[in-house]
Amino acid sequence: MKRLLIILSVFLGITTNAVHAEPSLIPAPPELAASSYILMDAYTGDILVSHNADEKLPPASLTKLMTAYITEYELARGDISVDDKVTISEKAWRMKGSRTFVREGTRVPLMTLMQGMIVQSGNDATVAIAEHIAGSESAFADLMNQHAKLLGMKGSHFVNATGYPADDHYSTAHDIAIVARATITQFPENYPLYAEKYFTYNNIRQPNRNRLLWRDKSVDGLKTGHTEAAGFCLAASAVRNGTRLITVVMGTKSDEARASESQKLLDYGFRYYETRKLYSRGQVVNDARVWGGSQNTVKVGFADDVLVTLPRQDADSLPASLQMNPEIEAPIKVGDVLGKIVVGTADNIVLERNVVALEPVEQGGFFKRMFDKIKLFFMNLF
Incomplete structure (x- = not known):
């Protein structure tokens, strides 16, 4: 069974219709008079x-x-x-x-x-x-x-x-x-x-x-x-x-030089880059299917805030995909890794971060587990 792939198109300005956007043009950084x-x-x-x-x-x-x-x-x-x-x-x-x-x-x-x-x-x-x-x-x-x-x-x-x-x-x-x-x-x-x-x-x-x-x-x-x-x-x-x-x-070489050279570097960084918060800690990005559990889905999200450094012009033009594990079976504990998010294109992956269970899911009863196994068996045939 192929890994479940969900394309995220609306989260915090990350879009999927800009894969072919022109890359930002950033000049070379300043050369400093420093060792x-x-x-x-x-x-x-x-x-x-x-x-x-x-x-x-x-x-x-x-x-x-x-x-x-x-x-x-x-x-x-x-x-x-x-x-x-x-x-x-x-x-x-x-x-x-x-x-x-x-x-x-x-x-x-x-x-x-x-x-x-x-x-x-x-x-x-x-x-x-x-x-x-x-x-x-x-x-x-x-x-x-x-x-x-x-x-x-x-x-x-x-x-x-x-x-x-x-x-x-x-x-x-x-x-x-x-x-x-x-x-x-x-x-x-x-x-x-x-x-x-x-x-x-x-x-x-x-x-x-x-x-x-x-x-x-x-x-x-x-x-x-x-x-x-x-x-x-x-x-x-x-x-x-x-x-x-x-x-x-x-x-x-001098007190003045260390200040002025540091200023050049700071100004360059702030001019061309920014830190973007893509997702928040505890933010739900998917309700994933659970097999053999006391409930059929589990809320999936992030254990911590997801931050990334991006060229300013690229901040709103990156695709993101959520790749879930193909078969998620109970029991599940809070924090269990259930997949990952990939931000960027195949040629330029900016960030990969695990997504985790935000809630526990206990095993279902005997008949629930048996029914889910049978259903999963037939699904994998096709």
Whole structure:
């Protein structure tokens, strides 16, 4: 029996009469004066532009994005609290480079240290956080590498929490984009910290070094970095009209360059691409036939929202087909995969996503199961 194929023609602007539509013409992306860079859709994870994005480079203070991610992870687990009073060690106090100017022996609220780390890029605040979570910075670095592996960051190795120059400490633009995306999507409650323009501690007011926070109202994060070896780096994110993009630019020549080159990449992405929500979590796309069940049909849909990154001109001109499993038999549990949706053409498949049972179906009685088997047998003869 052939796989059941249902053509969807009315769902959220996806049409089936545009298979032969002319493809969008998109210019080549800008070439940036940077060693490595990437442009990623924050919601789908799709990579729109990349250049040397998997090259292992010193990440400087972009490292703090991983430290912040782990902090937010531990907060979500309930293992630490933003109200925790963190004792500042001599090591933290003596840290060089960017500082929050915390004093040795004082007890500082964790939230204050997070602001110092994210807004001021304070190395002292960062080390204090690492020690609070893992006991020592070296133990925290082990934790960073474990989380990097779980996130799929294949080109990173961390030996400290700050990005202070050290042998065998490296990452990639791609990996930094991955942890930035995880921060945005997994811990949105803490994300407003990345948009703060100033933070004052110990009567010292310092600005966020991300120039785009002042230049582009759509930009709301994330982090700068700079060392002599790394050059000037910036991980930025912005949202416009429901589309959120992430850029990571590494190895530019100046503070101004990292901002202007990141802006070029963001403007290109928003000009030519958009994130489209095709289907919602729990949306019913079919009532599929069930054999041998206590009911004859089961509602089929999606376990999560279905998002896709598309060229703007193509957003309303893609076909979609729903391919159901040929024989669906009870019992069925919520979440059982019963088929898949395919968006795009045979030559250009944009997305494939499983469709699942949205309700349980128990087995029917003996006579119901027997009757359905007989009926199914004769149907398969033809």
